[in-house]
Every structure is written in C-alpha cells, then in structure tokens.
Amino acid sequence: MDLVKLHMEPHTRAKHSILTRYLGGWFPIMSTFPKILYLDGYAGSGIYDDDSPGSPLIALRMARDHFLKSQISKGEKVFYFIERDKKTFSTLAHLIHEEFGPCNSDGLCDRLPSNFKVYLQNGDFNTELNEILNHSREKGTSIVPTLSFIDPFGYSLDLDILSKILSFKHCEVLFTFMSGFLSRFVFEEAHLQSIINTFNVDKGTIASIRSITNESAREDEFGKLLVDIMKKNLPADEELYWLSFEMIDNYNRPLYRLIFFTKSEKGMQVMKDAMFDIGGRGIYRFSDFYFNPSQASILDYSGDSQPWVAEAVEYLHSRMAYQDWKIEDFQ
Numbered sequence: 001m002d003l004v005k006l007h008m009e010p011h012t013r014a015k016h017s018i019l020t021r022y023l024g025g026w027f028p029i030m031s032t033f034p035k036i037l038y039l040d041g042y043a044g045s046g047i048y049d050d051d052s053p054g055s056p057l058i059a060l061r062m063a064r065d066h067f068l069k070s071q072i073s074k075g076e077k078v079f080y081f082i083e084r085d086k087k088t089f090s091t092l093a094h095l096i097h098e099e100f101g102p103c104n105s106d107g108l109c110d111r112l113p114s115n116f117k118v119y120l121q122n123g124d125f126n127t128e129l130n131e132i133l134n135h136s137r138e139k140g141t142s143i144v145p146t147l148s149f150i151d152p153f154g155y156s157l158d159l160d161i162l163s164k165i166l167s168f169k170h171c172e173v174l175f176t177f178m179s180g181f182l183s184r185f186v187f188e189e190a191h192l193q194s195i196i197n198t199f200n201v202d203k204g205t206i207a208s209i210r211s212i213t214n215e216s217a218r219e220d221e222f223g224k225l226l227v228d229i230m231k232k233n234l235p236a237d238e239e240l241y242w243l244s245f246e247m248i249d250n251y252n253r254p255l256y257r258l259i260f261f262t263k264s265e266k267g268m269q270v271m272k273d274a275m276f277d278i279g280g281r282g283i284y285r286f287s288d289f290y291f292n293p294s295q296a297s298i299l300d301y302s303g304d305s306q307p308w309v310a311e312a313v314e315y316l317h318s319r320m321a322y323q324d325w326k327i328e329d330f331q
C-alpha cells in the first residue's frame with residue numbers, strides 16, 4: 001500500500017513529546033472513571049516521513065504499553081480518530097489494522113486489551129462533533145471524560161465546538177493554535193473574512209489588532225480572543241485554566257502555540273510537567289498571553305526578566321526535596 005507520510009519537523013517532535021508525556025499521566029489518573037475518551041479530531045495518517053508514529057499511534061501505544069498496567073486495565077478506554085482526507089485516512093486505518101487489529105464494529109481489536117475500543121471516522125471533525133454534541137444535548141446526557149487533541153494545519157475551524165466540549169465535566173482540549181499565521185494573515189484581505197468568522201469579531205477588532213506592531217503581541221490578542229470563546233459555554237462559577245507553549249521556526253519566528261485547556265488543577269500540573277520538560281530544550285518557549293495571576297501559570301522563560309525562576313525553584317523542590325541525589329544524576 002502507498003502510505004501517506006506526514007512531514008516531520010522538530011516542533012512536531014516537541015508537540016508529540018508533550019502529548020506523550022501528558023497521556024502518560026492522563027491514562028492512569030483518569031482510569032478511576034468507568035469510561036474515558038481520547039478524541040483525535042485531526043488524526044493524520046499515523047506515520048511521518050522519518051517513520052515516527054503520529055498522534056493516534058502514540059496514544060494507543062501509550063495506553064497499551066503503560067507500566068501501570070493494573071491501573072490502565074480499569075475502566076473502558078475509547079479512542080476516536082477523525083480524519084477528513086481519504087488517502088490519509090486509509091493509511092491510518094491500515095496502520096492500526098496492522099499493529100492492533102483486526103478491529104470489529106464494536107471497536108474491539110484483536111491485539112488490544114478488551115477494555116479498549118477504537119473507532120475511526122473518515123470525515124470532517126466539525127460535522128462529526130456537531131452531531132455528537134447535538135445528540136447529547138437532545139438526550140440531556142454528558143460526554144464521558146475526554147481529552148481532545150485538536151491538531152489542524154490551518155486556523156479556520158469551529159471554535160464553538162471546542163468550547164462546548166470544555167463545558168462537559170472532566171473534558172480537556174489540547175489545541176494547535178495557528179497564532180503565527182494569524183498574526184501575519186490578519187493583514188491579508190484573502191484571509192480576513194475567514195478570521196472574522198472564526199473569532200466572531202467585527203472589523204474594529206481586526207483594525208485594533210492590525211495596529212499592534214509587535215508580532216508576538218498580535219498573537220497574544222488572538223490568544224485572548226480564543227480564551228474568551230473557550231469560556232463562553234462554561235458555567236460562571238467554573239474556572240478555566242490554560243497553558244500555552246509556543247513553537248518557533250528556524251528563523252525564530254513564531255509558528256503556532258500548543259494550548260491546553262482544562263478545569264482540573266491536577267491536569268494543569270501534569271501538563272506543566274510535560275511542557276516544562278520539553279521547554280528546557282532550546283527553541284521552544286512558554287508564552288504568557290492573557291496571564292491570569294490567580295492561576296499557577298508557567299511564564300515565558302526565554303525573556304530577560306526571568307520570571308520563571310520562582311516557578312523553577314518550586315518545581316525542583318517538589319521533584320527533588322528530601323531525597324539523596326548523586327552527582328551522576330545531574331549529568
């Protein structure tokens with residue numbers, strides 16, 4: 001079979017490392033629930049041109065091979081992969097079948113534990129999710145605790161859907177937010193209407209974003225609009241937390257931000273650890289758009305003022321205090 005392979009870039013590797021680390025914590029922690037869902041809305045083909053696995057395979061392997069086996073064996077684990085492109089979808093279906101399958105129409109796969117269910121959908125994320133959300137609204141039911149990984153190539157998608165997902169209990173969103181493109185495309189007439197539709201803003205808001213000369217500050221404005229949309233469907237008394245991790249290209253230009261939304265302090269802590277581990281490796285940085293002083297947030301630690309120091313001390317203390325360490329452990 002002719003496999004569709006996505007192109008691997010260093011920032012994609014970083015994104016996958018963050019996803020892997022987060023899932024490593026999420027699966028065992030969430031296994032106390034009778035049923036959980038990993039939703040990969042823009043699933044891709046499952047393979048890259050350096051043969052590394054895509055996000056659906058990362059998630060399945062993480063759950064299957066997790067060292068906390070007895071924990072993971074509790075509760076149902078549902079995996080739902082949506083991919084719009086036909087050939088990309090066929091590659092994904094083929095790879096899943098090869099490694100874990102065959103899988104039947106109930107989602108049970110021959111080479112996966114019986115508490116795992118895998119569903120693949122060749123379709124459009126917005127359409128599929130709208131159907132699910134409308135269905136649960138009509139029936140007055142909730143969706144199960146979900147981690148939604150939303151990883152589109154572009155910026156134009158129905159953000160209201162993400163906000164609706166977040167309105168359900170124990171649901172989280174990890175979102176590739178194309179803020180770098182937005183901050184550049186906002187000046188191009190060809191993209192204007194799509195940006196206006198995506199963020200549901202008027203031309204006055206666009207004009208004020210355009211007047212900001214600093215590219216990163218323009219991105220922050222889009223970040224603020226995004227957070228406002230994400231909060232829209234949340235009950236007023238519910239707190240939303242978020243962490244943002246900025247990916248930079250080889251020319252030090254912002255590409256996109258991987259933004260995590262949760263209502264759980266525990267989820268926040270696990271994601272902080274995941275981002276912190278990767279962020280220490282050079283060309284990536286945390287951004288602090290819309291910094292909310294009431295939430296424990298990791299700040300941009302590439303800046304001169306180094307506001308991250310206090311957080312770093314706290315982090316090291318929590319990880320290292322009251323244990324013996326050898327010099328070799330630090331090498």
Ligand SMILES: C[S@@+](CC[C@H](N)C(=O)[O-])C[C@H]1O[C@@H](n2cnc3c(N)ncnc32)[C@H](O)[C@@H]1O
Nearest residue numbers: 042043044054055083084085124125151152153
């Ligand atoms: C960045 S890639 C996904 C990569 C994958 N998440 C990973 O980390 O390995 C984005 C994918 O979304 C698919 N896509 C684009 N628009 C879509 C839509 N509306 N619904 C579902 N999939 C879509 C593209 O065909 C592409 O394969």
